[in-house]
Amino acid sequence: MRQSLRDAFDIKVSKQKANVLNDYEIFKDKKLLDKLRTEIVEALIDNEMPPDTSLNEWINDLIDKKLEGYDLSNLERSHLFNLIDNEINGFGPITELLSSDNITEIMINSPDEIYIEIDGVLVKDESVSFINDEHIIRTVQRLIEPLGRTIDASNPMVDSRLLDGSRINAVIPPLSTKGPVVTIRKFKESMSNIDELIRIGTLTPYMARFLDAAVRGKCNMIICGGTGSGKTTLLNVLSGFINDHERIITIEDAAELKLNQSHVISLETRTMNYTQNAEITIRDLVINSLRMRPDRIIVGEVRGKEAFDMLQAMNTGHDGSLTTMHANGPQDAINRLETMVLMGGLDIPIKAVREYIMSAIDIIVNIERMSDGRRKVTSICELEDFTDGEIKLKEIFAFNQKGLTESGEVDGEFILYDGVPKVYKKIKARGITDIDDIMYPDLEEKKEIKEDIKEDLSKEEPQVLYYRGKYEGIGPKE
Numbered sequence: 001m002r003q004s005l006r007d008a009f010d011i012k013v014s015k016q017k018a019n020v021l022n023d024y025e026i027f028k029d030k031k032l033l034d035k036l037r038t039e040i041v042e043a044l045i046d047n048e049m050p051p052d053t054s055l056n057e058w059i060n061d062l063i064d065k066k067l068e069g070y071d072l073s074n075l076e077r078s079h080l081f082n083l084i085d086n087e088i089n090g091f092g093p094i095t096e097l098l099s100s101d102n103i104t105e106i107m108i109n110s111p112d113e114i115y116i117e118i119d120g121v122l123v124k125d126e127s128v129s130f131i132n133d134e135h136i137i138r139t140v141q142r143l144i145e146p147l148g149r150t151i152d153a154s155n156p157m158v159d160s161r162l163l164d165g166s167r168i169n170a171v172i173p174p175l176s177t178k179g180p181v182v183t184i185r186k187f188k189e190s191m192s193n194i195d196e197l198i199r200i201g202t203l204t205p206y207m208a209r210f211l212d213a214a215v216r217g218k219c220n221m222i223i224c225g226g227t228g229s230g231k232t233t234l235l236n237v238l239s240g241f242i243n244d245h246e247r248i249i250t251i252e253d254a255a256e257l258k259l260n261q262s263h264v265i266s267l268e269t270r271t272m273n274y275t276q277n278a279e280i281t282i283r284d285l286v287i288n289s290l291r292m293r294p295d296r297i298i299v300g301e302v303r304g305k306e307a308f309d310m311l312q313a314m315n316t317g318h319d320g321s322l323t324t325m326h327a328n329g330p331q332d333a334i335n336r337l338e339t340m341v342l343m344g345g346l347d348i349p350i351k352a353v354r355e356y357i358m359s360a361i362d363i364i365v366n367i368e369r370m371s372d373g374r375r376k377v378t379s380i381c382e383l384e385d386f387t388d389g390e391i392k393l394k395e396i397f398a399f400n401q402k403g404l405t406e407s408g409e410v411d412g413e414f415i416l417y418d419g420v421p422k423v424y425k426k427i428k429a430r431g432i433t434d435i436d437d438i439m440y441p442d443l444e445e446k447k448e449i450k451e452d453i454k455e456d457l458s459k460e461e462p463q464v465l466y467y468r469g470k471y472e473g474i475g476p477k478e
Contacts, residue, residue, distance in 0.1 A: 106182075214423065
């Protein structure tokens, strides 16, 4: 019976209770804290800083004036100074949350209801708060101002990237009935390479090597999954496998991809507002990219009429194109792709649409956020055949979940299906042969497979084969 590292080395996990003080535990009087914060910030806005005075000295002088008559402790005063300093030099109460490497998502539902995601787990952060709704809106405006974006009553919604590559979505009244709602999705710098994804168990080295070969072999690929499953992170990692001499054009709503190749052109959509009357959509950019002599086209997310133009690019010499899509699995991704093509208003029979998809897409990769918060690549499959008007998918790799461990972690195993996928011929035709050991295991290793899992390869459904000592972390079937 296989043991986890924790069990094998008898590692005891103890939960440490974090000693976190929120704003209103330091300041017992909530009204006083909000009053002082508001008055000091307004004073900083209304008054000019005297010459020959440092910013810290000026803030301290204003705080001293506003605190006359109040008996505050040193802890209360220092905390108030930090709050004001963050308002001026940072991004208000969430300054420290934005700078933390462990936090991947920040969700602001109200002035005193802020949630954060740490290692895939959602928790309420009691350590920070805003004064009121206007304070939240002012913070959002400060975040998006360097990008030339605005948010107000005439533009009550914004979806944009921040200077550090994070993505911000904000909705304010009248669209939001509760008040301003802000979601900031951060991207870890450490998640920019495949080794890190292997380390945290998102996929295995075999899967990583196969995807590496598929990208270099110019297979057209769709990465699908739910919201927050890690599609963009995986797309960014896979994009790193592209050769440096290729001309790459990326198309996104908010430029989140960070490619290190030397020849990268990044295009970003433009929304319609009172300063810009013309909206530029993903579809417009995909059509235009075909005139820019691309070797690769990478679309951040396909979700509308641009799907047909993306398929057209894949079918007209732009092999190796990559994109992401919201879907519950590979089959759902195919169904959604059909729907999006038909949304374009083209009078095309559904059979012709499916044939077009079949000829354009090579591989579909599905990634999921599991119940324990971890992300895993749960399926890598190819479009194998088109029979009786239906597209048939064939699994290459998969993750089978067996249940949960006592600690609540997902228990399962990655598996490799038997048989050489059709797409490998395309990969090998590009001169890539460094995954032959995965596709063609040695005969001696095949002999080690237990008799009860052998099967006639002529059967329609492939049998999962486990290679002893060959496939990381997986032994023969018991």
